[in-house]
Amino acid sequence: MTDQGWSRRDLLRSAGTGALALAAGSVVYERMSQYVVGVRSDDGVSAAVSVSDTPSFRIDLTDHTPWQLVRGTFSEARTEALRSRDDVAFVQRDHWLETVDTPTSDGDPERTVPWGVDRVGATRLHEVGKTAAGVDIGIVDTGISATHPDLADNLAPPSDAGAHEAWVDCQGDECTQSWSDDAGHGTHVAGTAAAADGGSGTVGVAPDATLHALKVCGGSGGCRTSAAAKAIEHAADNDWDVVNLSLGTPRRSPALQAAGEYALEAGVVPVAAAGNRGRPDSVGYPAAYDEFVGVSATTIDDELAGFSSRGDGVDIAAPGEDVCAPVPDGYESLSGTSMAAPHVTGALAQVIADGVEPSVAADRLRETAEDVGLPATQQGAGLLDVAAALGYEHDGGTGDGVSCPAPGSA
Template sequence: MKKGFYVIGLAIFVLILTSALQTPDKIAYVEGEVLVKFRPSASAQAVSSAASSVEATDVSQILNTDFRKIKFAKTRQVESAVQTLQSLPEVEYAEPNYIYYALNTPNDPSFGELWGLENTGQSGGLAGADISAVQAWDVTTGSDQVVVGIVDTGIDYQHEDLAANIYKNPGEDAWANPNDPTSGNGIDDDGNGKVDDWMGWNFIDETNIAKDDNMHGTHVAGTVGAVGSNGKGVVGINWKVKLVPLKFLDYEGSGTTEDAIEAIIYAADLGAKVLNNSWGGGAYSQALLDAIKYANEKGVLFVVAAGNDGTNNDVTPTYPANYNVENVVSVAASDRADQRALWGSGGDGGDDCGFNCSSAMAATPGSNYGPKTVHLAAPGKEIYSSVPGGYRTLSGTSMATPHVVGAVALLLARNPSLTAVQLKQVLMNSVDVLPAFEKTVISGGRLNVAAALASF
């Protein structure tokens, strides 16, 4: 991110990953910051004047866009600054720096089985309640030509089960060690404003060290693309793929809208065709929506976790899952028995908790749903995958999302010409329609990657 002289800055929204339950008692937005989008016709003088109107202390531009981030004294009310900026003719919109929170349900480490890929009824599950990955692998096991963006906490790019599938930027020169992002030549070889972005980017610190210091991003990455048939750990839906670490969430799982926007735009410009977004759960942001629309224009599918509060997204929107853009796919979580996943101690029965559920059921934390806003379900409860230095079982719609992203990557390996809209249609039309999801997600079912591959 380049600092401008007095160019109004975008308010940062703090976004946090979607594998844990949302914490309701956190603050709503970052004090002393606002996100602003100027009209293309706005002059530098108008931008400077707008910044002065709220007594800006620091202003920065996000990439090469009309988005700006403005900082001001924390004693000034954010709402007042937004109103002042919004009233200016050169401003298209201004927003607070909304805060979002992690939605993951933490578990203790346990022996995990990859039931989401092949469910034989193990551990009390229902045989066949899986995405039919084994049948899909008869068609393709993936391709190292498919680039997948993991917008998250980073990835342990030295993990034994992931290292071979980490994206290496062909436009940068890693002259010393191609497996170490610190070994670059100190030159922005590809001219994209990111020096030595050899293995993704850290949008928090603006460095090329996008290593996971949380575990969430590495877990997600393993489901999409842990190396197959290497005699180690687990296998991803794609045995071969290229995973781009796009770190905008920190060690606590929090990040800003500014950094999320940069990550999305960067990935779209890089050539990623699908983005995994296992985060969210907060307020509407026009700035974030614009970034998703930018990705749509670039042909990028934006797959996002529906949330883990057990609520109906049709009634209580959560973002970015609720953005109505043609490239957005919102994912609910299913359990071993092909029910909507519940995280509470009494939720293992997996009641679908649709419109007629009791208040007790509704109070049980579980996967969000929405017959008009959530597109399909995928395995998301008790999912075993890679974490930094090892493996672990986690639950949440964060874990369901990479199952869908992995399926998309397999589809692209089979047919690289598929557009984002076509990919979405294939996913929706090939689900296993199930009673638990007929009235709770748009497609009425749970992901079936083998059926998706067989549809063309």
Template structure:
């Protein structure tokens, strides 16, 4: 493969790219050829400033390029690479009214997290939160946030300019004690990965780079409270890479109130989450179906907000952060669990949801997350495994 010709063709695509922000994902089929193209790119971008707009994901052998099309590229190198669109992806939440101080949100109590804290508070578990960033000044998050990464403005702290990421962070691991809010896993460590802008919008390529960063930094579990209607080969590829690396991904199903749901929750390697309301019914806005692994509290959920405040939000985004927090409580006790084992335990320990008129339980998928039942089942499974090990050896 002539790497110089490859990059010359890509330079042409970049120079012709429209100003509306269209991008393409260029993925190599062969690892050696990708390594050669990557090496050439590192050399050329010193002399060609336009190539600095390109981003790379070695994990899935891909480059992310500002371009509207890539016909010339495909005509020349169709046998060694593939090209797909880099679509936008959206958050799964709707903001409601502002609130004053929040101590113990109803969702944290609904999944029995406080009763589980005598067994686990999520200590040492590293949670990647791919979202809009986080408010590092919020007093309830001060001890919960690690540095993370800002994919939109490299080198800067992943500060939240939207609010959604801070809300998710609060439900996951707020540790305000008696004077502030408590999250599901208050001693877990959050790594904000800012992939979404102030409007709550991101490119798929930014999500890929975020997951790539989480794999490289040995994150234990990733919270992804967003989705889109269409499949993405690149996104599925990086999700599978994280899965094989032992990282569980918890993803929201979407807020269309329909049977079915969004990607990446629909990928089999993720833990798909729907939302329940305060009456323990599947929320009217929540997507549902047999692919849903578990439901979490998602209606009028209070949590942390920007400028040291609090706000209620509804959505499968909120439900996902409850489930990720419960999973973190278990991983603190059972760090050896694989993503598949974690998903099975979440499904097995979920409590039945209440049915709306005309609903059938089988059509909804999983039940409601229960942190206490999850930890008890995890402890039983460990004791059983230890007994088997003693008997065999």
């Protein structure tokens, strides 16, 4: 686990990192006294737990990494005392961010094949019966609607222990489960990855994959670094295959890098949105880390979306502008690298279902990506082509374009 230009000690000593935002946009606010502490010994864990002013919790990553993380509330004097310990690698604030989705179009009443799903070749795979059945996808986000007709059949049974988890409260009429989506973002992300092909609504890249809601963001979009790290650990400990994080921060986050390392060692591929800062060298974290597949966003014309972050952390590009997918009360078109990442997540599910080991599945996508003439800092290896990854040709079509079923038509 390394970070460009920083020694491990410098990186892990950095404080104030790790705020998360859904990649469709964010405004930061801080709660100054809550921290994530990275430690390398049980004594360090005990020390952090003993001085927390509120009940703490531990994220044990030692099955696959040297790290244990403790989330707690500490005074300034106690954080300095913790930093002085040789077995404490970092003390970082556990930031919140506010998030905002970006609607981009109204809907039409008919069933829609989203342009991105067709553009990356997924509809060609559906035609030959490739649907990613048996692959498990964790969606680290605002939750997933438990009742949306495009998603209900693909959700892991709620009665199964650990099938879904929530680290924040769900609020509102949509909250039929603790992990339900009270913001809409997670449902949209899940739909792009794995909406079922049921003859109405929309279809995802991997329409028979199993979805797991890992709710770390509330209805206002607030997400904690510690909750996201815990969610990644949960996916790895349950032997799922892919985990999607359509969220990020411009700050380095050693806790998320450690969680990504844990996932990879456990055989789970973590995917992350590159961010919406729209500038060179602006790829956010965790997407910029080597442990994550960092995804930039393209338009229907195969151009880089103007909002998309770009830089060395981009591994691959995928459709991210005017993407139609389910939301709890129907359907909506949204734009963001949040929308690009689940195309890659669904594609990884397809590749893994075809017999490729998770440890090399991302390499397969990079090797078969389509060069659309953009710089590597914008497209990475190229535009996602999941059909080519499984050995099929397709016409590069764009489905029903940017149209979307009418809102409320679910």
